[in-house]
Amino acid sequence: MAITQLSAFLENRPGTLYDAVSSISDAGVNIRALSVADTRDFGILRLIVSDVEKTKEVLSDNVVITQTKVIAARMSDEAGALKKILKVIQDTGVNIEYVYAFTSSVAGSAYVVLRVNDIEEAEAVLARNGIETLSDSDMTGLL
Amino acid sequence: MKNYYQKEIETASREEILKIQNEKIVKQVKHVYDNVPYYRDLMDKKGVKPEDIQSVDDIHKLPFLSKDDLREAYPYGLLGTDLKKCVRIQSTSGTTGKRVVAFYTQKDVDMWEECCARAIVAAGGTDEDVVQVAYGYGLFTGGPGLNGGSHKVGCLTLPMSSGNTDRQLQFMMDLNATILCCTPSYAAYLGESLAERGYKPEDNKLKAGIFGAEPWTEEMRQSIQKSLGIKAYDIYGLTETSGPGVSFECEEQTGMHINEDHFYAEVIDPKTGEVLPEGTKGELVFTSLDKEGFPLLRYRTKDICILSRKPCSCGRTHVKMTKPLGRSDDMMIIRGVNVFPSQIEAVLLKEGYSPNYQIVVDRENNTDTFDIYVEFSPEQFSDKIADVQAREKALNGAMRSMLGIGPKIHLVAPKTITRSEGKAVRVIDKRKLH
Structure with missing residues (x-):
């Protein structure tokens, strides 16, 4: 039930993020969620978009991109919701590489994006604990 | 007062030096021809026989050796004597990873160390001095060369090797080092580190530094001299000929005297190979006049410099070379x-x-x-x-x-x-x- 994330390698200098976002925008693609991890030399832009194929098409001419599966877990938009999700994952011993979050137009719902070292195990434990995770088609519905 | 380690040879007349060089080159070429098949082939290809070389004036007839030859002949192809007679190997990095290995007999090591001793004495060293050798030790020639030279002069030698700045400074201060030997950039770094720890230049006992193995400018010399409170001397050399001490600076600080009784220097046009007159900028070429283990003839250093025989106020008569002014290849x-x-x-x-x-x-x-x-x-x-x-x-x-x-x-x-x-x-x- 994982969703598709695109990651782009951006040099750490003015304009690189703007250029990437412009291309996506010009293609009429909506960015549902994003995060940027930065180092001194470069940044990695991670994106959840409304149209993966189109985004790849417009970005790949200018930047290096890679496609990965991540988990988007639904949580209620209230205190303690993220803690509950992290707790069940921690108990399995699965490692979280990085995490970011977004909200949606569905009232009271927020989503946490999890990049983990064992996606099947993480999904299974979330399912066992009644935590809903999104699929690519769910994402299209949300947009 | 003038300081020399071997006054007679260091201040010998031009005629005396030529006489020594002429005697040595005739013997050396014959020896190499008889004992180094790789070079004999080069000579045969060029149609040169040992008897064609009667004096240093004939050296230009000999074929060149380049780093490529050293790589091709690796490891034993240019060995000049029975391996059993050799006592040491030093090495330098070569292109595409293959290293250059040079062999030394005991006589070669002694000659090399004497050259370094001349440099130390020219920098004011005596048997009263404490010499801190902060060049790397090991296959790299910097540490072993200056270490040996320091022994020959009778200095108290601190074989620090490179790195570990805290320990360098502690020994420098506690054991009253008077002469520092290292790369100029490390000397500059040690100077800054002393200042950071609150020392003034006059707080240390250093009087001189012998710095080489990398290019440095006159501005850098001034800055090192100021920060350490010393006089900074340049030294030049390469593993292929021996190591540091092929040439060294005297107190005049206007170029490095080449130890001409051991190394014959030419400057050539790097494109045509033609020998250029004194005072012209070109590629430096060395012929080892008496090396046994690794007797390279007409080795192209790729260093660009100018030779000068202008009389020097230090009394030394050996030809002076400028600091390398660049490279004729892409080596950095x-x-x-x-x-x-x-x-x-x-x-x-x-x-x-x-x-x-x-x-x-x-x-x-x-x-x-x-x-x-x-x-x-x-x-x-x-x-x-x-x-x-x-x-x-x-x-x-x-x-x-x-x-x-x-x-x-x-x-x-x-x-x-x-x-x-x-x-x-x-x-x-x-x-x-x-």
Whole structure:
């Protein structure tokens, strides 16, 4: 039930993020969620978009991109919701590489994006604990 | 007062030096022809027989040796004597990873150390001095050469080797070092480190420094002299001929006297190979007049310099060479280590990267910075920062084991390294060295 994330390698200098976002925008693609991890030399832009194929098409001419599966877990938009999700994952011993979050137009719902070292195990434990995770088609519905 | 280690030879007349050189070269060429098949083949190809060489005036008839020859002849091809007679091997990095190994008999080691002793005495060294040798020890010739020279003079020798700055400073201060031997950039760094710890230049007992193995400027000399409160002397040499001490500076500080009783120097046009007259800029070529283990004749150093026989106020009569003014090949000297772009390319290909790279060398606070920008392929890209950084670290390690020094690796996206007129600029050296 994982969703598709695109990651782009951006040099750490003015304009690189703007250029990437412009291309996506010009293609009429909506960015549902994003995060940027930065180092001194470069940044990695991670994106959840409304149209993966189109985004790849417009970005790949200018930047290096890679496609990965991540988990988007639904949580209620209230205190303690993220803690509950992290707790069940921690108990399995699965490692979280990085995490970011977004909200949606569905009232009271927020989503946490999890990049983990064992996606099947993480999904299974979330399912066992009644935590809903999104699929690519769910994402299209949300947009 | 004039200081010489071997006054008679160091101040010998031009005629006396020529007489020594002429006697030695005739013997040496015959010996090499009889004992070094690699060079004999070169001579035969050029149609030169040992009897064609009757004096140093005939040296120009001999074929050149280059670093490529040394690589091809690796390891024993240019050995000049029975291996059993050799007592030492030193080595330097060569192109594409193959190293140059040089062999020394005991006589060779003694000659080399005497040359270093001349340099130490020229810098004011006596048996009263404490010599801190902060050049690397091991296969690199810097440490062993100055260490041996210091022994010959009878100095109290501190074989520190390079690095470990805290210990260097502690020994320098506690054991009253009077002469420091290291690369100029490390000398500058030690000067800054002393100041950072609250010492003034007059707080140390140093009086002189003998610095070499990398290019440095007159400005850098002034800055080192000021920060350490010393007189800074240049020294030059290369493993192929022996090591440091092929030439050295006297108190006049206007060039380095070449030890002409052991090394015959020529300056040639690097394109045509033609010998150029004194005072002309060209590539320096050395002939070892009496080396036994590794007797190279007409070895092309690729260093560009000018020779001068203008009389020197120090009384030494041996010809002087300028600091190297550049290179006739693409070798860089970074933190005292010889680096060829081809070595970097070889590592990149071996590690699965494209050979699209750019080397940026600069000097910050008198220390060389060494950065390599490398294009990675889309398959090598990961969404995890840790993966990218692990790649950079692994590449740094591979470079370090090839080059002897570790560059800072920057992975960059494909097609981002500037290409001018379709040809990539591989090396950007921002240092002002000459």
